[in-house]
Every structure is written in structure tokens, then in C-alpha cells.
Amino acid sequence: MHLLRFIVGRLVVYALVIVFALTVLFFVPRLGPTDPVEAMLAKVSSQGAYMDAAQVDALRRSLADTFGLNGSLLEQYWAFIKRIVFTGDFGPSLSMYPTPVMELIWNALPWTFGLLLTSTLIAWVLGNFVGLLSGWRPNANSSRIMEGIAICLYPIPYYILALVLSILFSYVWRIFPLTTTIRGAPWSWELVSSIVWNSFLPAMSIVIVVFGWWVISVKAQTSALKEEEFARYARLKGLGDGRILTRYILPNALLPQITFLALQIGLMFNGSLITEILFDYPGLGLLIYTAVLQGDFNLLMGTISLSVIAVATATMIIDLIYPLLDPRIRHR
Amino acid sequence: MITIDKVTVGYGTAGFIKAVDGVSLSIGDNEIVGIAGETGSGKSTLMRAVYGDFSTGLRIKDGTITGRFVDQKNGQVIEAPSSRFHRLWWDQMSYIPQGSMSVLNPLMKIEAQVVDGLPKRERGGSRADLRRRIADFLAGFGLEETVLDAYPHQLSGGMRQRVLVAIAAFVNPRLILADEPTTALDVVVQKKILLMMVEIQRRLRNTLVLVSHDLGVHYQITDRLVIMYKGQIVETGPTAEIFANPQHDYTRNLIAALPRLHGKRSVDRVGEAP
Secondary structure, three states: OOOHHHHHHHHHHHHHEEEEEEEEHHHHHHOOOOOOOHHHHHHHOOOOOOOOOHHHHHHHHHHHHOOOOOOOOHHHHHHHHHHHHHHHHOOOOOOOOOEEEHHHHHHHHHHHHHHHHHHHHHHHHHHHHHHHHHHOOOOHHHHHHHHHHHHOOOOOHHHHHHHHHHHHHHOOOOOOOOOOOOOOOOHHHHHHHHHHHHHHHHHHHHHHHHHHHHHHHHHHHHHHHOOHHHHHHHHHOOOOOOHHHHHHHHHHHHHHHHHHHHHHHHHHHHHHHHHHHEEEEOOOHHHHHHHHHOOOOOHHHHHHHHHHHHHHHHHHHHHHHHHHHHHHHHHO | OOEEEEEEEEEEOOOOOOEEEEEEEEEOOOOOEEEEEEOOOOOOHHHHHHHOOOOOOOEEEEEEEEEEEEEEOOOEEEEEHHHHHHOOOOOOEEEEOOOOOOOOOOOOHHHHHHEEEEEEEHHOOOOHHHHHHHHHHHHHHOOOHHHHHOOOOOOHHHHHHHHHHHHHHHHHOOOEEEEEEOOOOHHHHHHHHHHHHHHHHHHHEEEEEEEEHHHHHHHHHHHHEEEEEOEEEEEEEEHHHHOOOOOOOHHHHHHOOOOOOOOOOOOOOOOOOO
């Protein structure tokens, strides 16, 4: 009963957050001075098309209809929310008319998801492992070397690192392709190897940058937990290092790391932008980039809404599974 | 059981900060020894050196601490300096810390924390069997079986302290060291836990060393009392005798500072805090 109320309460908050975000997304562009219909009309007439007043009026009405700009603001808002919440429809893309926005997003999503999820997880596991060991034995040479590497990697701006990797490994040494071209029939070995081959460099760039951050944060966690009273008590019980590390330090160190991981997975849709532009990777980031460049209003709305939903979903999932991981917040 | 011979203990690897200064003491079988003294008197440092907990820069500069244990199972005699006691931890000797909130792993159930570290001789039988024995043992401390499935944060301070006493006693050790085991508790709970510790000692006929700044605690349970001041032992003897006829000025002051039912307690003191 208690649990049910907790879950339902969390789901309600989740829905409210998304509706609130959609509301902001709806109103902000409409508070601005630009009118997309007039902008479109200006674009059409600037391209030299001649139309009489009746035709202009007809076009204006039909544009307003396609853009969902008919009726009062409140009516538009209600129609907008209804359309997105109940049908998940963001309308057609303006730059790739008449392909629906959702279709473009669904095509791009697996790429972004596959690339970022894999590389974030690899960096997380590696970073936690190295950070845990170097926090446990801060004076060992291997720990110092790993920490040195992490501190050097951590502050490099991501785009610099990605560019350096790209220049070194696909221009100077020509090991990896400069832009992404996927070949092969669906589900063939050729396709899989082509995907891995093309994704290697962008994935490496993410792993390297994020890895440094994980190492530093887990190391700080571990060296603090090592001095906790329960760690000392475990040592005075005569328990071995391995057992103290895996049963006492690791679970306590991982708790905050799991929160960070979920937030990072939620945020990765925004983070994908630079990676995908630099490596010409056909994911969501490239889609957002095109939408901005082409003034594709619907596509922009769709991609931004999706990233809001992604962050909200990630935090909700964490909130729901956290009580399973930490007994202290299980019984309120 | 434990022989402390003119031992000087302190901290630091480059410099050396003396905490215990040339102390000699012998701790025998089947007795409760109390070590009393104010904060900074060196009592906890001495206890750590006796337990063999040489971490955070603690080291013995002069003198020796040696132990002599008889293995309960094969009757073998183990003699070792305290620097090698770590092999005897949770086997021949165990330790009761002050039961603050963070002394038990917050993510482990109590049962697992009792089992973790147990020597082989106490582990025998199936897991269910072991659980049964632990539950029976905890019942002796007035703790229900549900405590085994609880996490530390679900227990009160008094329950946590009883669990810590139980964990140390379940090992069946020859020597139990307790560092301020009742300091954070109210006097009613304190009394209960002290009585349990006495009962365990009488039953196991082992040695209990109790470190506390609270003379009232020592008065209630210890057989023999050691008073420390500025890193040295200023007085030692049977507890009743020390309370009846304190020899050293510092001891007299400590006893005079105890709360009493009639009259005013003394507030004068010797020297400044170390």
C-alpha cells in the first residue's frame, strides 16, 4: 500500500514535469515577435513566386492549419498537448516535408542510443573500477599513474579531444573513416562490423572524456569511505582487503555513482550534438543540428521534447529503483 | 594474557607525538580491567596498541606488548607481540566500538554483519542452523529475531550497541576490548548493557578490557582499575580499593567530580588537560 502510493505519486510527478516542459516549449516561441506563417510567406515571395491576395490568404490559412496556429492561444495549447500526449505526433518535418517528425526521430534514435549508451556504460564501469582501486591504495604507483591520466584527460574540452582523435586516426593515419558510412544488408555480419568500425572513434572520444571524471569522483568517494567507522570496524574484525572492498566500500561508493549514471544517460541526448556533428554520425544530434540550421520548427520541438522526456524518465527510473539499492530510504 | 612492558606509543612517521609514555601493565585471565582517564590521557591509544591496530601512523617506539593465548580447540599456546595480533582478530580477541550511527555497514543486514568475520569454529553447521544460534544468542540481549533482518538505521542507539556487544561476544574470544561502549547512551540503557557485558565475561571466563572516561561505569563492573593521566598510569589496583582509598591527587579529583546525592561535588582539579 505504502509502496503503491509511492509509485503512483512518483508517476504523477513524472507526468506533471513533462506537461510543464511541453507548456514552456509551447509558449516560449509564441511569446516571441516572429510569426512562422508570415516568415514562410516572406520566404515564398522572396523566391519570386507571384500570388494574388486571395492566394496569399489561402496559403496563410493552410499554413496556419499545418502549423497548428488556428484559434485562440488556449485552443492551440490544448490541441498541442492533446496531439503530443495522446498521439505522440509532432506533425510533419518542415525541411523534409512531408516526412513526419516522429519517423525522423525513430530513425535517428537507435544510433544515438546505441553509441552513447554503450560508451557511457563502458566509461562508467572502467572509471568505477580504476577509481575504486586507486582510492583504496592511493600511494601505489599504479594508482598515481591512473590518477595522473584521469586528471590530464578530465579538463580537455570535449570538442578538442574529438577533433584531435579525428585528425590523428582518420586523417593522418587513416585507420578509421572520417565520416560515417554504414554498408551492408540488414542484420548481416558486414553491417554489424561496419557499425562497430564507424562508431569506434566517436565512442572512444566519449569514453576518454567521461572516464577521467568517473575516476576522480569514485576515487574521492572511496578514500572518504575507507576512513568511515564501518570500514575500520570491518578491518578490526580481521576481514581481508578484498572483502572490505567488495562488501563495504563498493556498495556504498556506487550509490551516488548510480544517480550520476542515470542523469548522464538522460543528458546524453544533448551531449550527442557535438559528437555526431564532428563524426557525421546519423543520430539525434545531427537531426537537431539540421533542424536548427533549416529552421525546422516542428523537428526542433520534437527533438527537444524528446530530450526533456528522456531526462525526466531517467530520473524517475532512478527514483523508483533507488529504494531497492539503499535500504535507508525504503521505509519512510 | 597480555603483558605490557614499559611501552611508549605515539603517532607519526617523520615526527613522533607521544601519547602513551612508558606504561607497564599486566592483564590476566578471567578479569574485567577498566582503563580510565580524561580525553587525551592516552587510554584509547593504549587500547589500540594492545589490540594491535597499527594504522593511521600509530606505532610503538619503546617497550613491548606481548600476548599469550591458548587455542580453545587444540590447546595450542600462541605467543606473539601485538604487532602480529591481527591474525587473532575475531578469533582469540574481539573488539566493541562505540556504537555510533556509522559503525555498522548501512547497506548490510545485521545477520550478515554478525556472520562476517566469524572464525571457522563458530561457523559450523548449515546457514539456517547458524541463524538459529545467532537468534538465540541475541535473545539473551533482549533482541528479537527480526533484528537479524533489519538494517542498522532501523535500530535505536541502545539496540545497535547491544548488537555490537553481541557480535563481539558471539565469537567466543579469550579477550574482548571495549572502547567507550556506553558513552553515547542514557544511563538506563547503559546499565543494562554493562550488566550484559559482565554476564558474558562471567560465562566465558575470559578477559574484558573496558576503556571509558566515566568512573561510574568502572565502579559498576570492573574488577581492577587503571587510571591514566598524560600518557602515564598514575594509579592501579582493585576498583573497590581505589574508590575507597584513592592515592593519587588526580584520582581523588576524578572521584570527587562524580555526581552525588548529597553535598556539593568538587570542581578543583590538578594540572591542565594534556
